[in-house]
Amino acid sequence: MKIKVLCFGITRDILGGFEKEIELPEGASVAFLKQRLTDEYPQFQKLNSLRIAVNEEYGNEELVITEQDEIVLIPPVSGG
Amino acid sequence: MKIKVLCFGITRDILGGFEKEIELPEGASVAFLKQRLTDEYPQFQKLNSLRIAVNEEYGNEELVITEQDEIVLIPPVSGG
Amino acid sequence: MVENIEIILSNEPLSLSVCQSFVEDPAAGGIVHFVGAVRNHTKGKTVIRLDFEAYEPMAISEMQKIAEQAIQKFGVMKIAIHHRVGTLEIGELPVIIAVSSAHRKAAFEACQYCIDTLKETVPIWKKEIFEDGEVWVSATP
Amino acid sequence: MVENIEIILSNEPLSLSVCQSFVEDPAAGGIVHFVGAVRNHTKGKTVIRLDFEAYEPMAISEMQKIAEQAIQKFGVMKIAIHHRVGTLEIGELPVIIAVSSAHRKAAFEACQYCIDTLKETVPIWKKEIFEDGEVWVSATP
Numbered sequence: 546m547k548i549k550v551l552c553f554g555i556t557r558d559i560l561g562g563f564e565k566e567i568e569l570p571e572g573a574s575v576a577f578l579k580q581r582l583t584d585e586y587p588q589f590q591k592l593n594s595l596r597i598a599v600n601e602e603y604g605n606e607e608l609v610i611t612e613q614d615e616i617v618l619i620p621p622v623s624g625g
Numbered sequence: 626m627k628i629k630v631l632c633f634g635i636t637r638d639i640l641g642g643f644e645k646e647i648e649l650p651e652g653a654s655v656a657f658l659k660q661r662l663t664d665e666y667p668q669f670q671k672l673n674s675l676r677i678a679v680n681e682e683y684g685n686e687e688l689v690i691t692e693q694d695e696i697v698l699i700p701p702v703s704g705g
Numbered sequence: 706m707v708e709n710i711e712i713i714l715s716n717e718p719l720s721l722s723v724c725q726s727f728v729e730d731p732a733a734g735g736i737v738h739f740v741g742a743v744r745n746h747t748k749g750k751t752v753i754r755l756d757f758e759a760y761e762p763m764a765i766s767e768m769q770k771i772a773e774q775a776i777q778k779f780g781v782m783k784i785a786i787h788h789r790v791g792t793l794e795i796g797e798l799p800v801i802i803a804v805s806s807a808h809r810k811a812a813f814e815a816c817q818y819c820i821d822t823l824k825e826t827v828p829i830w831k832k833e834i835f836e837d838g839e840v841w842v843s844a845t846p
Numbered sequence: 847m848v849e850n851i852e853i854i855l856s857n858e859p860l861s862l863s864v865c866q867s868f869v870e871d872p873a874a875g876g877i878v879h880f881v882g883a884v885r886n887h888t889k890g891k892t893v894i895r896l897d898f899e900a901y902e903p904m905a906i907s908e909m910q911k912i913a914e915q916a917i918q919k920f921g922v923m924k925i926a927i928h929h930r931v932g933t934l935e936i937g938e939l940p941v942i943i944a945v946s947s948a949h950r951k952a953a954f955e956a957c958q959y960c961i962d963t964l965k966e967t968v969p970i971w972k973k974e975i976f977e978d979g980e981v982w983v984s985a986t987p
Contacts, residue, residue: 553969592986593984598969617901617904622968623965623985624898624905624929624964624970625970633760634758671846697763700841701843702825702829703829703843704830705829731886732886736882739876740866740878742875742877744948805883817950
């Protein structure tokens with residue numbers, strides 16, 4: 546399946562754009578997506594943290610992703 | 626000696642005025658003044674506390690009072 | 706010398722933005738304000754208004770001391786303590802304490818220290834006026 | 847139902863008095879504000895300005911959650927959390943958190959909880975712009 550990820554902060558610089566399509570196997574989890582990103586873009590290893598938001602909630606590692614989900618990369622936040 | 630005490634808050638109601646003259650023996654301490662006040666005005670016993678300021682500082686019990694001092698009765702404060 | 710403390714005792718309404726402006730600093734990352742407000746009830750009775758009075762010179766010097774202690778204890782940058790005297794209606798502000806600091810934890814601690822200590826040591830008194838009488842707050846049990 | 851939480855994410859300058867007005871309540875005895883400020887230095891380098899961006903719908907829902915948690919945990923009355931996005935100059939205010947409460951200790955605790963948690967969980971990012979470059983704050987060690 547092809548999922549679309551939205552990239553904020555430093556992840557936009559790493560992936561080179563706000564919106565990115567990524568090919569994933571059916572049934573891929575949040576953990577799988579994180580591994581895939583880190584394999585393809587080694588700069589992700591340098592981040593203090595990387596969370597994945599699925600439909601506006603932080604998704605835990607086991608959560609299964611579908612094509613309909615809104616997937617957002619959340620690098621270390623720095624609001625306030 | 627005759628000293629003048631200034632009365633704020635509830636102490637003004639108890640002594641019946643802002644400024645009051647009180648006759649004290651030479652060398653009287655803050656503690657002596659407090660005892661004198663409590664003897665003359667039993668309502669002082671009902672207060673949660675009574676501090677005496679001498680020249681704009683809280684005076685400890687042993688401090689000796691003179692006629693030149695500015696003596697102020699400080700009932701429980703309630704600012705803020 | 707840069708002035709880092711502002712103590713005001715005033716008959717006029719207090720201003721949060723004036724306090725904010727005083728403590729702002731290009732090196733401050735966080736500012737904490739405590740704002741007191743006149744409550745409409747106390748122990749189940751309706752309060753109509755409050756009358757504040759102060760032993761003014763000593764109230765100012767005690768507030769100055771508190772601010773100096775807070776700067777020393779918590780390493781904060783600037784402190785404004787503004788207190789009202791006179792008659793206050795419900796919702797008016799008896800006190801504003803503003804503290805700026807490089808780091809926010811110290812600002813919270815210093816601000817709380819200032820209001821806690823102010824309520825113990827500064828010679829200011831408030832009288833609550835009810836429909837059927839009045840009482841000096843905290844004077845008696 | 848009385849609204850007791852106000853969450854705002856805005857491109858326009860934040861207002862302390864707007865936050866104060868929202869949280870004021872005749873039954874509130876104390877209000878605590880935390881005000882963030884843009885510092886002119888970070889790790890010895892001069893900051894020229896900051897750019898804030900947010901994943902807006904989730905930033906708003908996370909701030910709402912924090913305010914709800916704080917009201918439940920600390921029993922406070924009303925909370926306003928206002929956060930800026932866009933470009934901020936030195937001295938501008940990225941965030942204001944206002945908390946009103948019957949008693950001041952709870953207001954201090956709730957306000958500190960809100961800012962501490964906001965800095966951990968709310969998807970907002972700031973980029974510091976220096977003379978010679980820029981950096982996403984806290985992204986890398």
